Amino acid sequence: MTRSLPALLLLSCTLLPFAAAQVQVSQAQVAQAKVPAAPISQPAPKPIISPVPKPSPAPKPATPAIKPALPELAPLPAVPKAAAPLVPFSAALTPTATPLPLAKLPTDPLYPQQWNLNAINMAAGWAVTGGQAITVAVLDTGYINDPELAGRLVNGYDFVSDAGRSGDGDGRDYDASGVGQFNYHGEGVANIIAAAHDNQGMAGINPVARILAVRVAGEDGLIAPQDLIDGLRWAAGLRVSGAPSNTRPAKVINLSLYADFIALSGCDARIQKAVDEVTAKGVLIVAGAANDAADAGGYSPAGCRGVLTVAATNRTGRRASYSNYGASVALSAPGGEPNDPLVFSSVAGEQRRNGTSFAAPQVAGVASLVMSLNPKLTPAQITSLLERTAKPFAFGCDANPARTCGAGLLDAGAALRAAQLESRQR
Numbered sequence: 001m002t003r004s005l006p007a008l009l010l011l012s013c014t015l016l017p018f019a020a021a022q023v024q025v026s027q028a029q030v031a032q033a034k035v036p037a038a039p040i041s042q043p044a045p046k047p048i049i050s051p052v053p054k055p056s057p058a059p060k061p062a063t064p065a066i067k068p069a070l071p072e073l074a075p076l077p078a079v080p081k082a083a084a085p086l087v088p089f090s091a092a093l094t095p096t097a098t099p100l101p102l103a104k105l106p107t108d109p110l111y112p113q114q115w116n117l118n119a120i121n122m123a124a125g126w127a128v129t130g131g132q133a134i135t136v137a138v139l140d141t142g143y144i145n146d147p148e149l150a151g152r153l154v155n156g157y158d159f160v161s162d163a164g165r166s167g168d169g170d171g172r173d174y175d176a177s178g179v180g181q182f183n184y185h186g187e188g189v190a191n192i193i194a195a196a197h198d199n200q201g202m203a204g205i206n207p208v209a210r211i212l213a214v215r216v217a218g219e220d221g222l223i224a225p226q227d228l229i230d231g232l233r234w235a236a237g238l239r240v241s242g243a244p245s246n247t248r249p250a251k252v253i254n255l256s257l258y259a260d261f262i263a264l265s266g267c268d269a270r271i272q273k274a275v276d277e278v279t280a281k282g283v284l285i286v287a288g289a290a291n292d293a294a295d296a297g298g299y300s301p302a303g304c305r306g307v308l309t310v311a312a313t314n315r316t317g318r319r320a321s322y323s324n325y326g327a328s329v330a331l332s333a334p335g336g337e338p339n340d341p342l343v344f345s346s347v348a349g350e351q352r353r354n355g356t357s358f359a360a361p362q363v364a365g366v367a368s369l370v371m372s373l374n375p376k377l378t379p380a381q382i383t384s385l386l387e388r389t390a391k392p393f394a395f396g397c398d399a400n401p402a403r404t405c406g407a408g409l410l411d412a413g414a415a416l417r418a419a420q421l422e423s424r425q426r
């Protein structure tokens with residue numbers, strides 16, 4: 001892929017090597033490319049959440065004429081929305097109480113398969129706190145009304161400005177629900193952060209967190225830089241012309257993406273400006289490093305100053321084959337490999353995916369637990385805490401010592417014990 005081509009945005013990896021994927025592919029090539037994707041790592045998905053009643057079939061959307069499908073994302077069939085109520089945007093936040101340890105480990109059926117939670121020492125973290133209703137914004141494909149987030153999913157705003165790519169027939173509007181075949185992406189990110197411990201599906205990292213869904217990705221999975229910038233600013237409570245004011249800003253923003261049409265040559269100045277404004281408001285931005293097995297410093301937002309950039313590891317604790325690396329990476333979290341993915345729940349059934357898209361939300365989830373203990377920490381202080389409590393890579397994360405993956409592997413137990421100790425000392 002040459003660097004002038006449009007960048008693909010969602011950091012869900014690739015059963016096919018990303019670097020080998022063609023951007024300007026014909027529909028026939030796309031269809032062909034999908035063939036090896038399914039059976040490698042995905043057994044037939046089992047429904048793990050009560051089936052959602054099917055609405056009458058919607059008319060088939062026309063095939064997008066201009067944008068190619070994403071070769072890195074295996075599309076799913078369209079699924080109906082679940083019936084769990086969305087939190088109205090204006091709803092008051094639950095008053096915070098002293099954060100307590102989690103009463104017991106999750107009994108959700110997918111929990112034993114969530115190997116990434118063992119890898120990040122999550123049970124030791126939950127022994128410190130089960131979290132509070134911290135708001136985490138997910139800037140992604142929009143929300144799916146997933147029962148895992150019932151009562152905690154906030155309909156934010158649809159920032160996709162291009163009506164030709166939005167899939168909902170218009171530009172920006174008040175409905176942040178996802179449209180199209182890549183919906184599972186934002187749903188999976190949100191569920192990794194905040195899925196309920198409810199004996200169904202999976203277990204999230206902060207099971208009481210509130211998810212603010214902000215749609216920035218079009219139906220085609222691409223993100224325009226201005227939509228990302230406005231979505232970032234809005235999620236943090238900054239004014240965005242034409243959008244309603246956000247009176248319930250997030251404390252953490254998860255970006256499992258990079259924006260389209262940005263040259264891969266360092267942080268884009270427009271994105272950096274938005275990042276600076278958001279972090280100055282005390283909002284932590286967590287971003288995936290991207291999936292090109294390249295230096296993340298060339299990417300936006302992964303290479304931007306002030307962003308907590310997350311590389312992906314595999315089950316052995318080494319760098320995942322696709323993960324970006326380098327000095328802009330703060331630390332790592334499990335992202336899995338194509339043949340050994342992470343597992344998470346979806347209204348469409350169990351998902352098995354890999355990518356830095358799914359590493360970043362683990363850090364965002366643990367960061368929200370840290371904030372549960374000490375809401376006054378600045379983004380820089382949270383980043384520092386997570387870096388210094390990360391489990392160092394004994395022999396580096398990669399056989400090539402130049403391919404660094406930050407301070408180590410996320411350690412939720414160590415991070416939350418340190419956060420608790422520091423909050424008591426204040």
Ligand SMILES: [Ca+2]
Nearest residue numbers: 168170171173
């Ligand atoms: Ca729209």
Ligand SMILES: [Ca+2]
Nearest residue numbers: 196200201202
């Ligand atoms: Ca669950």
